[in-house]
Amino acid sequence: MPAVCIYFQVHQPYRLRRYSVFDTSASYFDEKANADICRKVAGKCYLPANQCIYDLIKLHEGRFRVAYSLTGVVLDQLQAYAPEVIESFQRLAETGCVEFLAETYYHSLAFLYSRQEFVEQVALHQEKIERLFGRRSTVFRNTELIYNNDVAKAASDMGYKAVLAEGAEHILGYRSPDYIYEAPSAPIKVLLKNFRLSDDIAFRFGNRAWAEWPLKADKFAGWINQVNGNGYTVNLFMDYETLGEHQWEDTGIFDFLYHLPAEVMRHPDNAFRTPSEVAATYPAVGQFDAPHLISWADTERDLSAWLGNAMQSNALQEVYNLEAAVKAKGDEALLHDWRRLQTSDHFYYMCTKYFADGDVHKYFNPYESPYDSYINYMNVLDNVAARAR
Amino acid sequence: MLGWEFPPYISGGLGTACYGLTRGLSGLGHRVIFVLPRGVEPTTAGFVQLMTPASLAAAAGHDPARLAELTNVELRPVPAMLMPYDRPEDFSNRAAVGLQMGAGDVETSSESTLAPKAAGTRAGVVVKEGIGAVGYGDDLFGEVGRYAGLAVQMALGESFDVIHAHDWMTFPAGIAVSTVTGKPLVVQIHSTEFDRSGENVNQRIYDIERRGIHYAQRVIAVSHLTRNILLKRYAAPPEKVEVVYNAIDRNGTGAEAPPSIRRDEKIVLFLGRITMQKGPEYFLAAAKKVLEYEKNVRFIMAGSGDLVRRSIEMAAQMGIGRKVIFTGFLRGDDVARVFKMADLYVMPSVSEPFGIAPLEALANEVPVLISKQSGVSEILTHALKVDFWDVNEMANKIIAVLRHPPLQATLREHGNFEVRRLTWRVSAQGCLDVYHQAVSAMN
Numbered sequence: 001m002p003a004v005c006i007y008f009q010v011h012q013p014y015r016l017r018r019y020s021v022f023d024t025s026a027s028y029f030d031e032k033a034n035a036d037i038c039r040k041v042a043g044k045c046y047l048p049a050n051q052c053i054y055d056l057i058k059l060h061e062g063r064f065r066v067a068y069s070l071t072g073v074v075l076d077q078l079q080a081y082a083p084e085v086i087e088s089f090q091r092l093a094e095t096g097c098v099e100f101l102a103e104t105y106y107h108s109l110a111f112l113y114s115r116q117e118f119v120e121q122v123a124l125h126q127e128k129i130e131r132l133f134g135r136r137s138t139v140f141r142n143t144e145l146i147y148n149n150d151v152a153k154a155a156s157d158m159g160y161k162a163v164l165a166e167g168a169e170h171i172l173g174y175r176s177p178d179y180i181y182e183a184p185s186a187p188i189k190v191l192l193k194n195f196r197l198s199d200d201i202a203f204r205f206g207n208r209a210w211a212e213w214p215l216k217a218d219k220f221a222g223w224i225n226q227v228n229g230n231g232y233t234v235n236l237f238m239d240y241e242t243l244g245e246h247q248w249e250d251t252g253i254f255d256f257l258y259h260l261p262a263e264v265m266r267h268p269d270n271a272f273r274t275p276s277e278v279a280a281t282y283p284a285v286g287q288f289d290a291p292h293l294i295s296w297a298d299t300e301r302d303l304s305a306w307l308g309n310a311m312q313s314n315a316l317q318e319v320y321n322l323e324a325a326v327k328a329k330g331d332e333a334l335l336h337d338w339r340r341l342q343t344s345d346h347f348y349y350m351c352t353k354y355f356a357d358g359d360v361h362k363y364f365n366p367y368e369s370p371y372d373s374y375i376n377y378m379n380v381l382d383n384v385a386a387r388a389r
Numbered sequence: 390m391l392g393w394e395f396p397p398y399i400s401g402g403l404g405t406a407c408y409g410l411t412r413g414l415s416g417l418g419h420r421v422i423f424v425l426p427r428g429v430e431p432t433t434a435g436f437v438q439l440m441t442p443a444s445l446a447a448a449a450g451h452d453p454a455r456l457a458e459l460t461n462v463e464l465r466p467v468p469a470m471l472m473p474y475d476r477p478e479d480f481s482n483r484a485a486v487g488l489q490m491g492a493g494d495v496e497t498s499s500e501s502t503l504a505p506k507a508a509g510t511r512a513g514v515v516v517k518e519g520i521g522a523v524g525y526g527d528d529l530f531g532e533v534g535r536y537a538g539l540a541v542q543m544a545l546g547e548s549f550d551v552i553h554a555h556d557w558m559t560f561p562a563g564i565a566v567s568t569v570t571g572k573p574l575v576v577q578i579h580s581t582e583f584d585r586s587g588e589n590v591n592q593r594i595y596d597i598e599r600r601g602i603h604y605a606q607r608v609i610a611v612s613h614l615t616r617n618i619l620l621k622r623y624a625a626p627p628e629k630v631e632v633v634y635n636a637i638d639r640n641g642t643g644a645e646a647p648p649s650i651r652r653d654e655k656i657v658l659f660l661g662r663i664t665m666q667k668g669p670e671y672f673l674a675a676a677k678k679v680l681e682y683e684k685n686v687r688f689i690m691a692g693s694g695d696l697v698r699r700s701i702e703m704a705a706q707m708g709i710g711r712k713v714i715f716t717g718f719l720r721g722d723d724v725a726r727v728f729k730m731a732d733l734y735v736m737p738s739v740s741e742p743f744g745i746a747p748l749e750a751l752a753n754e755v756p757v758l759i760s761k762q763s764g765v766s767e768i769l770t771h772a773l774k775v776d777f778w779d780v781n782e783m784a785n786k787i788i789a790v791l792r793h794p795p796l797q798a799t800l801r802e803h804g805n806f807e808v809r810r811l812t813w814r815v816s817a818q819g820c821l822d823v824y825h826q827a828v829s830a831m832n
Contacts, residue, residue, distance in 0.1 A: 021682060021788045310795035311793075374793070374796055375786060378789065378796075
C-alpha cells in the first residue's frame with residue numbers, strides 16, 4: 001500500500017547584471033530581469049499550479065497532501081515582485097494539507113565549504129518559513145538534493161527527523177527507492193526520490209517521441225499501483241516549474257495533475273502523504289550508505305554540474321574565502337550580497353559539460369557561454385572582496 | 390583545383406585552405422590536379438623542362454616530406470604573376486619592379502604552348518614562356534585573363550571530373566576551363582570584395598566574383614556569415630551555396646617543446662595580416678584599456694600588411710608604444726614559438742569569412758578571444774567571443790583571462806580538445822558532397 005509523497009521545489013536565484021571589470025558600483029543584480037522572470041513564472045506556473053493544488057485539496061477533503069520547499073531567495077523576490085504568490089502559498093498552508101521543508105536560505109553549496117555558514121543559512125530559512133507560514137519544518141533537504149552521510153548527520157544534529165536524497169542506483173544496488181532507509185551515521189530517516197517516475201513527469205511528460213506519450217493520469221496511477229507490495233512509498237520529487245514552465249500548459253500537465261489524485265485513490269490502499277507523515281508511518285528497512293556526494297542533477301547525479309571544471313572550483317573557493325572578512329565587517333547589506341552570490345545557479349551557469357551540444361544547462365542560462373558567466377561572477381566577487389577589506 | 394600556394398610559402402588563410410583541402414581529398418583517395426600560379430624567375434635557363442613533381446617542388450624550395458603525403462596530387466605550376474590577396478595597385482607596383490629587372494632575359498618557346506605533355510608522362514611541366522610576355526604593361530586583370538588562357542591550354546591535356554576554383558582571381562580560369570571542357574565548376578569563396586575592402590569595393594573585382602558565382606554549378610562558402618553575404622550582395626541562389634568550414638593542418642601540438650620559462654609578464658597575441666579587415670586598431674584600443682588595469686602585460690602584433698606603419702604610430706600616440714611589439718611576418722617555427730609565449734590570442738576581425746588562425750592557436754594550447762563577426766565563431770564553442778567594436782568588453786575579457794588562471798586553463802583545455810575534430814578530411818568530404826551536387830546539376 002504505497003504512499004504517494006509529492007514534494008515541489010520552488011526557487012529563483014538573484015541573477016547578476018552584466019558587470020565588467022570597469023564597473024565599480026555595489027549593485028550587482030539585474031533587478032529588472034529578476035522581476036520580469038519572477039512575474040512570468042508566477043503567471044505561468046506558481047499561481048495556476050497553486051490554484052490547482054488548492055482545488056484538489058478541497059475536492060479530496062484533506063486526503064490529497066503535498067510538500068514544498070521554498071528557498072529564502074525566492075520568497076524575498078516574490079514578496080518584492082509578486083506578493084500575490086506569497087498569499088496563495090499562505091492559503092495553501094492554512095488548509096493543513098501542505099508541508100514546508102527546510103533548506104539553506106540562499107540555495108547554496110555552503111555545506112561543502114563552511115559548516116558554520118550552512119547552519120546559519122538553515123536557521124535563517126526556518127525563521128522565514130515560521131514568519132510566513134506559522135510553522136517549523138521537521139524534514140530537511142539540501143540544495144539540489146546534494147547528499148552524503150555527513151549531510152544526514154548534520155540534518156540530524158539540527159533536529160530534523162528525515163532528509164531527502166536521490167534514489168541513486170549505485171548506492172541502492174538491487175534495492176528499491178520505494179522503501180524507507182536510515183543513515184548509517186545518525187538517527188535520521190532517508191526518503192529517496194523515485195527518479196524514474198519523477199522524471200517521467202518532470203522531463204518526459206511533453207516529449208512526443210517518448211514511448212509512453214501521452215501520459216494520462218490513469219496510466220501513471222497504474223504504474224504507482226505496481227509498487228503495491230513492493231514498497232512503502234513512491235516519492236515524486238521535482239521542480240515546481242515542471243507545472244507550466246518546463247512542461248507547458250499545452251502539454252496537458254495541469255489536467256494530468258488535476259486527475260491524478262482521483263486515479264491514485266481509486267485503489268483504496270493508496271494514500272497521499274507528506275514527507276514527515278511518510279517518515280512517521282513507515283519503518284526503515286535498511287541503511288542508505290552514501291560516503292560520496294550525490295545529487296539529483298543530470299544523468300551523473302553527482303556534483304559535476306557545479307564543480308566540474310576549474311572555473312567553478314575556483315569561484316566557489318573564492319566566495320567562501322571571503323566569509324571571515326565579510327562577517328567581520330558587520331555590514332548587513334554586504335552580508336546579504338555575499339550570501340546571494342552563493343546561490344548554486346551562479347556556478348551551474350559556468351558548467352562546460354555538454355556545452356557544445358546545447359542542452360538543459362543552456363536553456364536556463366542567461367549567459368552566452370560558461371566563460372562569460374565566470375568572468376561576470378568574478379568581476380562581481382572582486383568588488384565584494386574590495387568592500388570586505 | 391585552381392589553387393594557390395604550397396608550403397612553406399603560405400601567406401595566409403587562402404593558401405592554407407587550398408593546401409588543406411587538397412591534402413584531405415588526397416587522403417580520401419581522390420586525384421587532384423593542383424594548378425597554381427608560379428611567377429617566372431627571369432634567370433631560369435632552358436626551354437621546355439620535364440620535371441617530376443618532387444624535383445619541381447624541390448627546385449621551388451618546397452618541403453619534400455610534405456609532398457610525400459600527397460600521393461594523389463599532381464602539381465601544375467602555371468607561369469603567372471598572381472599572388473593571393475593581390476590588389477590592382479600591388480600588381481602594378483610589382484610589374485614596375487619587374488620591368489626594371491630586365492625584360493630581355495625571358496625566352497620564348499613556340500612548341501611548348503601547344504603540347505604541355507610533350508613526353509606523355511604525368512610529370513609536371515614548366516612552361517618557360519607562353520603567349521606574350523609576363524606582366525609587362527598588363528594590369529592585374531590582364532594577368533588574370535592570361536592565366537585563364539594558360540589554364541585552358543593545360544586543361545585540354547588532362548582528364549578530370551570537376552573544376553574547383555578558389556577566390557576571384559581564378560574564377561575566369563575556372564569559367565574558361567569549364568566552358569571548353571564541359572566539366573562542372575565549383576567556386577569557393579574564402580573572402581569577398583566586401584570583406585577585403587569594406588564598402589569601397591573594386592567594381593571589376595566584384596563583377597568577376599559575381600560572374601563566377603552565377604556561372605558555377607555550385608558555390609562553397611567558408612561560413613554562414615559569408616554565405617549570407619553571397620545571398621544578399623551577389624544575389625546568389627540559395628540552393629546553390631553550401632557551407633564547408635575550414636580546418637587546421639595539425640591537430641594537437643607536434644613535437645613537445647620544452648616548457649617555457651615562467652615569466653612575470655603576460656603576453657596577448659595578435660597574429661594575422663595587419664589590415665583593416667583584421668581590426669588592428671580595435672586590438673590597440675583594447676590594449677590601452679587593459680594596460681590601465683593590468684601593468685604586467687605586453688601585446689604582440691605578429692604579421693605584415695598595409696596598416697603596419699599606421700598601427701605603430703597609433704600605438705605610440707596612445708602612449709602604449711613600449712608595451713606593443715611588432716614582429717613582422719612570422720613563418721614556420723617562429724609561429725609556434727610565439728604561440729608558446731602567448732597567454733591569449735585575440736582576433737578582433739571586422740569581417741572574417743572564416744579565420745583559421747584561432748584554430749591554430751588552440752592547437753598550440755593558447756586560449757582565444759574572437760570577434761563574433763567571424764565565420765569561425767560559428768563552430769567554436771570554447772572560445773571567448775566579442776563584438777569587434779566593443780572595445781570595453783574586449784578589454785574586460787582580456788583582463789579576466791590574465792587575472793584568472795582557471796579561466797585560461799579551462800578555455801585552453803576544452804578549446805584544444807574541440808579543434809581536434811576540425812580536420813581537413815572532414816572539410817574535404819564536404820567538398821566531395823558539393824562536387825557530386827555540381828555533377829548532377831550539370832546533367
